[in-house]
Amino acid sequence: MTFVYPDYKKNSIYNLAVKLSDSLGVNTQRDPIDINLEKDKTILVLIDGFGINYVKRLNINMNYRKITTVFPSTTASVITTLFTAMMPGEHGVIGYTNYTNDIGVINPMRFTFNGLDTSEALQPIRNFTDEYDIKPYLKNTNKKYAVIMPGRLDKTTFTSVMMEGDYYQYKFFWDSIYQLDNAASRGYDFIYYYIPFIDSLAHAYGTYQDFVLNAADEIINNVKNSVEKYKDNYNIIITADHGHVPVSENVIINDNKDLLERLDIMPYGDSRAMFLKTRQDISDLIKYENVSIFKYNDIINKNLLGNVSQRFLNRVGDYLLLPEDGRALIYKVQNNRDKPLLKSHHGGLTEDEQLVPLIYI
Secondary structure (H helix, E strand, C coil), rough: CCCCCCCCCCEEHHHHHHHHHCCCCCCCCCCCCCCCCCCHHHEEECCCCHHHHHHHHHHCCCCCCCCCCCCCHHHHHHHHHHHHCCCHHHHCCCCCCEEEECCEEEEEEECCCCCCCCCCCCCCCCCHHCCCCCCCCCCCCCCCEEEEEHHHCCCCCHHHHHHHCCCEEECCHHHHHHHHHHHHCCCCCCCEECHHHHHHHHHCCCCCHHHHHHHHHHHHHHHHHHHHHCCCCCCEEEECCCCCCCCCCEEEECCCCCHHHHHCCCEEEEEEEECCCCCCCHHHHCCCCCCEEHHHHHHHCCCCCCCCHHHHHCCCCCEEEEEEEEEEEEEECHHCCCCCCCCCCCCCCCHHHHEEEECCC
């Protein structure tokens, strides 16, 4: 698989975020994506996991263009960028699990399919906003906005920091459409509609299982039919946070005892973008087939995280492991060793993870 790097200059989720922020009256003085938001109101639909690989396999009768997501291509990093118009290196959320260097905590973020039983581990220790440089533009706009998402994610620490609008909860895809109609009928200036089901199904059963593809097809076509009736009054944008890669092999990092003994802290990040912290040279111990090794300077110089603020330089790993194929890098924490392994992953730089559709109706 070929690596695709985020295009932070003009064609990524980050640039879309800049455009949305500017359209809501919060001027960023940054580079927006080139789309024409000609109406005063916008509906943004984010379908979790609906990467360009799904678009290619399904009967999608909609015009779209390819854009990149951010790195890591994981929901917590993408959503933070999407609602701050900041690059991952600027806001500091650089994976599903994040190293908080000044208090020595690795914190799992709750905004995706949980691989851990615990979440929001940082909350009892210190305020979330103290550990990340998060400036959500929705909290600075005078526009009226609504958020449509599953009840289990409604007003977690993470989502509460990002947005404070009117929440419309749902349990199933079908009542999410009802909530979309409910919100749109009330004339909000901005509606954010988040759909997690493709991502959850892919993680649990595999990227290309027939019923996963059928569900993806049903979701995108029903979303299209639902939002099209509002196109006279709203800009309609449909996109995704990342794609998916089916697991070809689970590489259990715990089995490499010599490597773990040389690490300063446990591995963090994601299964397809694993950061390692160490003061030693461990190149000779990283011997995994089809896994690229990026050292600290490579991560910074290749602009993987965009601009990295001085505050977060220490959170970037000394090494970054990036699978080139379908391998998943698994570090099993003590209380989670018997949990079933996922069948599909994301977080890395392959085309199927990085490229997402931008559909504008």
